[in-house]
Amino acid sequence: MNRITQLFNIKYPIIQGGMIWNSGYKLASAVSNAGGLGLIGAGSMYPNVLREHIQKCKKATDKPFGVNVPMLYPNIEEIIQIIIEENVKIVFTSAGNPKTFTSFLKEHGIIVVHVVSSSKFALKAQEAGVDAVVAEGFEAGGHNGREETTTLTLIPMVKEKIQIPLIAAGGIATGRGMLAAMILGADGVQMGSRFAASIESSAHDDFKKTIINTGEGDTQLTLKELAPVRLIKNKFYNDVQELYKSCPSKEDLETLLGKRRAKRGMFEGDLEEGELEIGQIAGIINDISSVKNIISSIIIEFEKAKLDFIDYKF
Incomplete structure (x- = not known):
């Protein structure tokens, strides 16, 4: 176990990004059932739709899962209330000030993680009381940091500044990428694009085919x-x-x-x-596969890369 698997009570330190229009309950529950942490993407859901997905996710998995909440969401207060009412135990916040809801969520026994794109904002998130941060590099899909700091440089910079667990995101879709991020100082990884191109993703099939092309x-x-x-x-x-x-x-x-x-x-x-x-x-994602196969192949590659690294001689 490491700090991330312990924090979320999961088997592997792999978190699925809560991507809009991709991350419904089918994807989140599949990732959780395969040993990672699945996230429902609230950013593309009306409040009543989010409640429905949370309830369906509970039926589809008995493993931990969470909800990703963009702080700029227009119905944010209603979303937060639904999360509390539905007894969701893990929330990832992004695109806003972590001080806004962190204390309130933690008062309700919820683990809070905030997504950042710089060491400056990672420190602010730590000061706000979050349990972990996701440091997302310039390579990532979706909304991103203006500074264009790449994951390779961002992770060690953030690692130097914070004491809480660190999750790396941006440009990670393989076991080798996962090992590289952890060698740089991450305790776990968040992957979006790889899971967008999965069978269980709620994205349109034509978009999935475009990803692999x-x-x-x-x-x-x-x-x-x-x-x-x-x-x-x-x-x-x-x-x-x-x-x-x-x-x-x-x-x-x-x-x-x-x-x-x-x-x-x-x-x-x-x-x-x-x-x-x-x-x-996306340039190295070449197939649309099941979540179970994706996570299995990532772990197999991670373990092999780890052995290769240990055996490497200068």
């Missing part, structure tokens, strides 16, 4: 003026880049983005006009 250089971090997001280069992405040529205002970018763009892409499968969020690591 995404190669090196096919994603880009953009829309920093709104909220930095890593996108697959499709028609919508090209439209964004074309708009940048005219030095657009924030309002111009918001008008182009519109509403429900991510749902349109990842959940409904509009590969041209939709927002397709995925990490750089």
Whole structure:
């Protein structure tokens, strides 16, 4: 056992990212049943839908699972209340100030983890009383840090600053990547893109197929003026880049983005006009597999890489 498996009472220090439009109860329960920690992604759910997914997840697994809550969610108070009413024991917060709800959640016996993109914010999260932090590098899919700090540099920087458990995220989808992150100082890893391309992911099949066809250089971090997001280069992405040529205002970018763009892409499968969020690591994801097989292959590769590392001689 290490600090992460002990904190969450799980077999492997692998956390599934709570990705919008990908992370329903089927994915979360499958990850938990396979020995990791599954997270329901509340960011793309109305409050009543989240309650339904929590209840279904309880029936689908007797293992620990959690909910990922973006702090900028418009119905945040209602979401928090549902989490408490449904007796969820683990909450990952992101995109906001960890002080807002950490004390309140912990008063209800909930383990709180906050997602950060810098050592500065990791310290603030520790001061707010969270139980662990996820340090997410520039390689990650979805919304990201403006500083573009890569996982390779971010993890040791954060490790130097905090005492609480550290989870690495961004560009990790294999056992070798998991070992590398832990050698750098992480106690566990969070993986999003690898689980987005799983059978149990709630994403549209066409989006899953696009993930496994995404190669090196096919994603880009953009829309920093709104909220930095890593996108697959499709028609919508090209439209964004074309708009940048005219030095657009924030309002111009918001008008182009519109509403429900991510749902349109990842959940409904509009590969041209939709927002397709995925990490750089998609370049080495080559199949859509079951969660059970994904975690099994990660652990086998991790153990082999660990032995190879120990046997390595200069």
